[in-house]
Amino acid sequence: MIYLELKIDLKDIDFQQLVECSLNAIWVIGEEGKILYCNKACLELLKLSSAQEILYKNLYVFLPYDIHDICKERLKGVLEKEEAIELFEAKMIRNDGKVIDVEVRTVPYYFKDKVLAQVIIQDITQRKITERLLKDREKLASIGQIAAGIAHEIKNPLTSVKGFLQLLKESHPHRYLETMETELEQAFDTLDNFLQVSKPNLQDEPFIPVNLCKELTSLLSLFQQRLYNVQIEIDLKDSERKVMGKRNLFLKAFFNLIKNALEAIQDKGKIRIEHYYKDEYIHIKVSDTGVGIPEDELKMLGTPFFSNKSDGTGLGLTQVFTTVHEHAGNISIQSTIGKGTSFHIQLPVH
Ligand SMILES: Nc1ncnc2c1ncn2[C@@H]1O[C@H](COP(=O)(O)OP(=O)(O)O)[C@@H](O)[C@H]1O
Ligand SMILES: [Mg+2]
Incomplete structure (x- = not known):
């Protein structure tokens, strides 16, 4: 509650600390992709231990080759035309060699008489994994649905085979018929088990x-x-x-x-x-x-x-x-x- 009374004067705010310790990974990029600043979150994201390892290096060291051209184009837009770049998804290579999925946003940053690019990066690797898993599950679910349809279709002719087998047993008893019936029951069992797991809602058993x-x-x-x-x-x-x-x-x-x-x-x-x-x-x-x-x-x-x-x-x-x-x-x-x-x-x- 005390905080409500706390008034902050803008001139008292330590902006340097605010940016340095921001939860967003922030880069400042100059001409030709030179890295001029990198905050703590960015070092962590790229698994670097100090800013010295990255300053004045070329940002393309951290980008897979296939996206170099598009990134160059976009950077040019920011530095020359002073355009902001909407959120876009890309990949980055960490210092330990692992490729991660990121979401990037870039805006012009005015420093003295120069235009630089402020890049905000977010690691979305975990989100991507979840998305992929969900897609896999959806695929499996649709395979399950198709297979359930087939299982259903197979049950129809099998049911008539079962009926005729019954009739045959009565008119022409034979010991093989027993075996055929057990085998048939086994097939029904498998199909029922399958239908039950692929379409559990069909089972209208009461609670x-x-x-x-x-x-x-x-x-x-x-x-x-x-x-x-x-x-x-x-x-x-x-x-x-x-x-x-x-x-x-x-x-x-x-x-x-x-x-x-x-x-x-x-x-x-x-x-x-x-x-x-x-x-x-x-x-x-x-x-x-x-x-x-x-x-x-x-x-x-x-x-x-x-x-x-x-x-x-x-x-x-x-x-x-x-x-x-x-x-x-x-x-x-x-x-x-x-x-x-x-x-x-x-x-x-x-
Ligand atoms: N108690 C268990 N110990 C070791 N492995 C298991 C156990 N339960 C399941 N599994 C593994 O999970 C797999 C899938 O099990 P399940 O869906 O019951 O199919 P199935 O038993 O027909 O192979 C099994 O093939 C086995 O490799
Ligand atoms: Mg089993």
């Missing part, structure tokens, strides 16, 4: 109160015959708590997580399943002592068709992610190569 502890316990019984070498540790707290959601989606998601955990354990190992309530969220952790996931693959998890298994579909985790997000939950993954992986899911109780 009901679900007791996840109960569901987790019954799920584990499905894996009984596969648990020979794997020890299961269950730690289910706050078991009376319920989560509003689609029961079958939850079941599938936890099935997929436990299946992955089992498949990650090559020889002997342990799977730990935790459930507890904290801060309005139900927390579920599925951890294994399996092979682990390399760091560069962690960000790929949940992407449709991403799989490292020879018989994998790469749809399991996509289903897990879409289910968690559809229920306004969060998912985080921790993994160490050779030690194991832990999936932590948080679902809001309300």
